[in-house]
Amino acid sequence: MQLLLRPLVIGGSLAGRLSRVKVCRIKRRTAEGSTQPCQPCTLIRHSWMKTGSVSTDSTRQHSSSPHKDDIDMSKFPVERIRNFSIIAHIDHGKSTLADRLLEMTGAIAKTERNKQVLDKLQVERERGITVKAQTASLFYQHDGETYLLNLIDTPGHVDFSYEVSRSISACQGVLLIVDANQGIQAQTVANFYLAFEAQLTIIPVLNKIDLKNADPDRVEKQIEKIFDIPKEECIRISAKLGTNVDQVLQEVVKRIPPPTAKLEEPFKALVFDSTFDHYRGVIANIAVFGGQVCKGDRIVSAHMGKTYEVNELGILRPDERPTEKLYAGQVGYVVAGMKEVKEAQIGDTLYLHKQPVEALPGFKPAKSMVFAGIYPMDQSEYTSLRSAVEKLTLNDSSVTVQRDSSLALGAGWRLGFLGLLHMEVFNQRLDQEYNASVIVTAPTVPYKAVLSSAKLIKEYGEEVVTIVNPAQFPDKSQVVQYLEPMVTGTIITPDDFTGKIISLCLGRRAIQKNMVYIDDHRVMMKYVFPLNEIVVDFYDQLKSMSSGYASFDYEDAGYEPAELIKIDFLLNGRPVEELTTISHGKKINKSYPKKGFIYSSSCLQLCKTGYERQIWQKFKSDNCFRY
Numbered sequence: 001m002q003l004l005l006r007p008l009v010i011g012g013s014l015a016g017r018l019s020r021v022k023v024c025r026i027k028r029r030t031a032e033g034s035t036q037p038c039q040p041c042t043l044i045r046h047s048w049m050k051t052g053s054v055s056t057d058s059t060r061q062h063s064s065s066p067h068k069d070d071i072d073m074s075k076f077p078v079e080r081i082r083n084f085s086i087i088a089h090i091d092h093g094k095s096t097l098a099d100r101l102l103e104m105t106g107a108i109a110k111t112e113r114n115k116q117v118l119d120k121l122q123v124e125r126e127r128g129i130t131v132k133a134q135t136a137s138l139f140y141q142h143d144g145e146t147y148l149l150n151l152i153d154t155p156g157h158v159d160f161s162y163e164v165s166r167s168i169s170a171c172q173g174v175l176l177i178v179d180a181n182q183g184i185q186a187q188t189v190a191n192f193y194l195a196f197e198a199q200l201t202i203i204p205v206l207n208k209i210d211l212k213n214a215d216p217d218r219v220e221k222q223i224e225k226i227f228d229i230p231k232e233e234c235i236r237i238s239a240k241l242g243t244n245v246d247q248v249l250q251e252v253v254k255r256i257p258p259p260t261a262k263l264e265e266p267f268k269a270l271v272f273d274s275t276f277d278h279y280r281g282v283i284a285n286i287a288v289f290g291g292q293v294c295k296g297d298r299i300v301s302a303h304m305g306k307t308y309e310v311n312e313l314g315i316l317r318p319d320e321r322p323t324e325k326l327y328a329g330q331v332g333y334v335v336a337g338m339k340e341v342k343e344a345q346i347g348d349t350l351y352l353h354k355q356p357v358e359a360l361p362g363f364k365p366a367k368s369m370v371f372a373g374i375y376p377m378d379q380s381e382y383t384s385l386r387s388a389v390e391k392l393t394l395n396d397s398s399v400t401v402q403r404d405s406s407l408a409l410g411a412g413w414r415l416g417f418l419g420l421l422h423m424e425v426f427n428q429r430l431d432q433e434y435n436a437s438v439i440v441t442a443p444t445v446p447y448k449a450v451l452s453s454a455k456l457i458k459e460y461g462e463e464v465v466t467i468v469n470p471a472q473f474p475d476k477s478q479v480v481q482y483l484e485p486m487v488t489g490t491i492i493t494p495d496d497f498t499g500k501i502i503s504l505c506l507g508r509r510a511i512q513k514n515m516v517y518i519d520d521h522r523v524m525m526k527y528v529f530p531l532n533e534i535v536v537d538f539y540d541q542l543k544s545m546s547s548g549y550a551s552f553d554y555e556d557a558g559y560e561p562a563e564l565i566k567i568d569f570l571l572n573g574r575p576v577e578e579l580t581t582i583s584h585g586k587k588i589n590k591s592y593p594k595k596g597f598i599y600s601s602s603c604l605q606l607c608k609t610g611y612e613r614q615i616w617q618k619f620k621s622d623n624c625f626r627y
């Protein structure tokens with residue numbers, strides 16, 4: 001008997017926008033005074049310049065060097081500042097390009113060790129992916145002037161698209177990297193629209209032109225067709241070999257406008273990221289939207305309304321370099337005795353105690369898409385696991401935490417993540433950075449129930465409740481309707497695989513919304529999926545049936561009514577809450593033909609996902625399930 005345990009995740013964001021593809025016209029603003037041909041890139045060697053590699057065991061590297069900075073940030077008037085993010089589909093070469101830019105401007109030495117310098121977490125290095133956006137300030141000489149370029153390297157995977165959106169809020173432009181062999185992929189489209197909607201200057205950069213199969217002409221045509229950007233605006237590079245990378249820096253100065261911030265205004269800064277250091281407390285990354293801030297100033301966070309004294313501030317090179325002041329238009333960090341990350345909420349505004357200002361618009365909070373229970377392997381490890389979870393969530397405010405407990409697994413937590421990769425990365429960090437062994441229950445999506453039972457409405461205090469733990473799924477007799485979360489998914493694939501992919505999507509209860517050719521052989525399809533259907537293994541199946549060529553991205557599409565059924569698993573006749581799962585009526589009927597019948601099987605046959613298998617192995621017992 002086959003248990004159809006959980007479908008699965010990955011994907012991207014941004015679909016529903018195809019309708020705008022042909023009508024969009026990018027607003028391109030040009031930098032003032034940069035119309036003359038520029039001189040070749042010159043390496044600037046500053047006295048404070050630190051060379052060498054960056055530690056891999058921390059997201060932040062505090063400069064231990066005492067050279068109290070001779071960096072005079074006042075030397076960089078707003079007109080000579082450029083703030084930009086590097087955005088792209090996963091693996092298209094963002095971090096490699098960032099390395100080259102850091103090397104060319106002398107921020108790091110050109111050594112073999114300096115690969116993916118901005119990917120500082122162990123998990124990033126091992127998986128070869130970026131999960132945390134990183135900022136670096138570069139000094140670049142152009143037309144006889146020194147420019148301050150603040151670059152933010154962003155993650156490519158859909159789970160971390162929140163990092164991309166908040167990074168671009170600190171910028172006026174982006175480098176949109178596209179692999180010259182693979183062409184436009186699902187996250188290229190998603191990231192393009194994030195930048196386009198924020199009205200940033202978009203510079204398309206075709207990377208990996210050194211590859212034998214690179215076809216930059218074809219990719220330029222795709223860019224013209226899908227993004228309406230003339231091919232003349234594309235820059236062709238090889239980040240790996242450094243080919244034309246100097247041209248990228250020149251175009252950043254020429255095409256991306258300086259920030260509009262004014263020095264004469266009161267100090268106002270946007271917190272676009274924050275991390276936690278056990279000695280110094282919260283380190284907030286800020287973009288200064290007006291005025292200036294100095295060490296010793298008393299500042300207020302608009303959201304919390306609390307006042308703090310600035311203990312330290314500076315820029316990231318990419319390690320921290322303290323400075324005396326930060327000025328309008330600059331990007332840097334501030335340490336001000338904040339004890340918890342929530343005191344420096346992402347999207348919050350900082351201002352001077354004596355000069356209150358109107359808060360900046362901020363961001364929508366990150367929304368958890370996947371929930372799972374996390375329990376210590378052994379209850380004696382509960383306290384150390386609690387401390388590890390607390391510390392890790394201090395540095396990742398997008399994880400939601402609720403205490404949870406169960407008869408079988410003891411005390412633990414129900415955590416909410418942005419997606420399955422985010423959850424895997426979190427668990428890997430628990431293991432690697434805190435040596436914590438945990439049991440993780442099967443991931444579930446946040447369902448909703450419209451309650452009919454007056455007793456339950458009173459208990460929950462509302463009529464529509466979100467259920468993140470399947471064990472607490474209210475019985476059908478107590479609800480008017482169940483609702484399930486939906487997403488709009490974008491798939492880009494060579495047309496050889498469209499038939500198989502359409503069948504896969506239909507099997508996942510998806511509804512097709514759109515299908516267009518982006519060039520002679522590549523198709524972009526748009527579907528509305530139930531989130532539950534893509535959250536576990538959809539991406540793997542898509543990759544394997546397209547020999548790795550298809551890419552997928554999704555974005556939130558609200559809730560829709562659904563016929564949902566709770567499945568209980570019984571161990572020796574008693575339900576094990578942690579294995580309770582929710583499935584759609586259509587799927588249940590196919591897999592478990594007889595309602596009310598209790599099926600039995602060996603655990604490995606029954607437990608299709610690693611999560612269930614891990615729990616069954618703990619109990620080492622036969623099992624059965626019912627619905």
Ligand SMILES: Nc1nc2c(ncn2[C@@H]2O[C@H](COP(=O)(O)OP(=O)(O)OP(=O)(O)O)[C@@H](O)[C@H]2O)c(=O)[nH]1
Nearest residue numbers: 090091092093094095096129130156208238239240
């Ligand atoms: N041949 C070739 N390979 C490249 C080039 N640029 C990057 N790569 C390789 O492509 C792979 C991915 O590069 P990354 O820089 O990690 O890509 P990324 O976009 O930062 O990846 P994520 O952060 O995970 O989204 C690595 O193996 C790089 O060595 C290039 O110009 N030519």
